[in-house]
Amino acid sequence: MLDPKFLRTELEATAERLATRGFILDVGRLSQLEEKRKSLQVATEELQASRNAISKSIGQAKAKGEDVAPIMAQVGDLGAELDSKKAELATLLDELNAIAMSVPNLPDESAPIGADENDNVEIRRWGEPKQFDFEVKDHVDLGELHSGLDFKNAVKITGSRFIVMKGQIARMHRALAQFMLDLHTNEHGYTEAYVPLLVNEDSLLGTGQLPKFGEDLFHTKPATEEGQGLSLIPTAEVPLTNLARDNIIDEDELPVKLTAHTACFRSEAGSYGRDTRGLIRQHQFDKVELVQLVKPEDSMAALESLTQHAETVLQKLGLPYRTVVLCTGDMGFGAAKTFDIEVWLPAQNTYREISSCSNMQDFQARRMQARYKAKSAKKPALLHTLNGSGLAVGRTLVAVLENYQNADGSITVPEALRPYMGGMTQIG
RNA sequence: GGAGAGAUGGCAGAGUGGUCGAAUGCACCGGUCUUGAAAACCGGCAUGGGUUUAUAGCCCAUCUAGGGUUCAAAUCCCUAUCUCUCCGCCA
Numbered sequence: 001m002l003d004p005k006f007l008r009t010e011l012e013a014t015a016e017r018l019a020t021r022g023f024i025l026d027v028g029r030l031s032q033l034e035e036k037r038k039s040l041q042v043a044t045e046e047l048q049a050s051r052n053a054i055s056k057s058i059g060q061a062k063a064k065g066e067d068v069a070p071i072m073a074q075v076g077d078l079g080a081e082l083d084s085k086k087a088e089l090a091t092l093l094d095e096l097n098a099i100a101m102s103v104p105n106l107p108d109e110s111a112p113i114g115a116d117e118n119d120n121v122e123i124r125r126w127g128e129p130k131q132f133d134f135e136v137k138d139h140v141d142l143g144e145l146h147s148g149l150d151f152k153n154a155v156k157i158t159g160s161r162f163i164v165m166k167g168q169i170a171r172m173h174r175a176l177a178q179f180m181l182d183l184h185t186n187e188h189g190y191t192e193a194y195v196p197l198l199v200n201e202d203s204l205l206g207t208g209q210l211p212k213f214g215e216d217l218f219h220t221k222p223a224t225e226e227g228q229g230l231s232l233i234p235t236a237e238v239p240l241t242n243l244a245r246d247n248i249i250d251e252d253e254l255p256v257k258l259t260a261h262t263a264c265f266r267s268e269a270g271s272y273g274r275d276t277r278g279l280i281r282q283h284q285f286d287k288v289e290l291v292q293l294v295k296p297e298d299s300m301a302a303l304e305s306l307t308q309h310a311e312t313v314l315q316k317l318g319l320p321y322r323t324v325v326l327c328t329g330d331m332g333f334g335a336a337k338t339f340d341i342e343v344w345l346p347a348q349n350t351y352r353e354i355s356s357c358s359n360m361q362d363f364q365a366r367r368m369q370a371r372y373k374a375k376s377a378k379k380p381a382l383l384h385t386l387n388g389s390g391l392a393v394g395r396t397l398v399a400v401l402e403n404y405q406n407a408d409g410s411i412t413v414p415e416a417l418r419p420y421m422g423g424m425t426q427i428g
Numbered sequence: 429g430g431a432g433a434g435a436u437g438g439c440a441g442a443g444u445g446g447u448c449g450a451a452u453g454c455a456c457c458g459g460u461c462u463u464g465a466a467a468a469c470c471g472g473c474a475u476g477g478g479u480u481u482a483u484a485g486c487c488c489a490u491c492u493a494g495g496g497u498u499c500a501a502a503u504c505c506c507u508a509u510c511u512c513u514c515c516g517c518c519a
């Protein structure tokens with residue numbers, strides 16, 4: 001949620017900045033509603049003030065044993081008038097709030113302006129894609145070769161875009177998650193967390209999945225007036241960031257750095273036919289998430305370090321990657337600035353997204369009322385929140401299988417992973 | 429699943445219809461005292477919103493949440509959520 005002041009006092013400038021990300025703000029409607037709100041709210045509050053004053057004088061008169069009938073007469077139909085004004089105001093505020101909750105974050109000045117992913121800007125590369133002197137297999141073929149990836153049974157048990165893993169492949173998947181968690185907790189200063197995989201609507205509103213993107217989620221109940229029940233998390237960003245909801249954190253405790261390994265669930269509505277082969281796009285996948293809660297002045301530096309933390313995973317695994325900064329048109333709803341990390345996939349002969357690291361600034365914090373108290377400050381101020389994948393475990397498995405394959409179809413185990421696989425150096 | 433009790437400021441905890449946004453204690457901030465600290469004493473200390481040049485004043489709202497009764501609700505009624513105790517069940 002943007003600072004409501006932007007929508008009141010800097011409406012035109014705000015609309016222009018939002019347009020760079022392809023969001024059209026209905027300036028006319030908004031200023032019209034805002035004007036109405038102002039007069040209606042003032043009128044309502046004045047009515048309330050006079051009602052309060054009269055009620056108070058009734059109380060005082062009664063205490064003195066005076067006759068309250070004349071004062072009671074003053075009340076007249078104040079109540080009815082107040083009720084109708086209140087109801088009118090509530091409707092108006094609901095409408096304004098619905099708009100406010102649906103407006104995406106303002107892009108940071110440093111985000112390149114562009115329309116879509118073609119306008120993203122590569123900022124660095126690490127590692128050289130390995131040259132293979134044989135025809136490379138993709139991870140689906142490699143997985144089947146080792147009886148490790150079983151798409152058929154997943155379809156039988158559940159449906160498409162699910163996976164059954166077995167044997168050494170399943171073990172490598174587990175090893176990857178363990179390796180990532182240990183790296184982030186031991187070397188990058190994150191605190192490991194175990195969190196619920198089902199969350200309530202307040203949490204989803206807080207991080208921005210709701211109200212606009214409910215169809216991307218799995219809900220435990222069909223959506224009704226009463227709600228949609230609990231929802232499966234699309235990312236651990238939701239429970240981790242919501243830990244700060246309605247909290248005032250002491251300045252001394254910042255930055256808060258949290259990591260969690262969870263399953264993530266996405267309905268992938270509207271992505272029919274995209275990445276249908278393999279593990280790239282699943283309804284259920286594992287991810288190690290990184291979340292930071294920081295002071296506003298620290299958030300851009302925190303985004304750089306958080307991105308480095310994610311990149312370190314790929315470096316330790318020896319997987320070539322590149323990092324791009326997303327243009328304004330390609331950023332997520334709540335992000336002010338985002339770096340995507342893309343890992344080299346030899347079978348696709350391209351770099352594919354394996355992590356997305358974003359600075360949400362105070363966008364989520366405002367929705368969640370996640371604040372901190374500085375010693376010098378009189379009042380608590382909104383935190384800045386950041387999150388990133390460190391990394392998507394399934395996609396990392398894909399990258400390891402494809403990048404570490406040998407001519408005979410065997411897979412060399414990356415050195416960093418061996419301690420987590422009982423010292424094993426090769427699969428198959 | 430059954431029976432009962434409860435939810436108040438950062439924390440603890442008073443308050444059962446009318447100057448209650450809320451006693452008191454702790455914590456916190458400032459001051460006096462002290463070489464310094466502690467103790468003691470004095471003072472301050474909720475949040476959101478509106479209006480406004482103003483983090484000045486004034487006003488509105490908030491005692492888990494949502495409804496209701498009333499001129500007036502922390503206080504009475506209804507519903508939901510959560511917590512605790514006992515019983516049952518259970519990894």
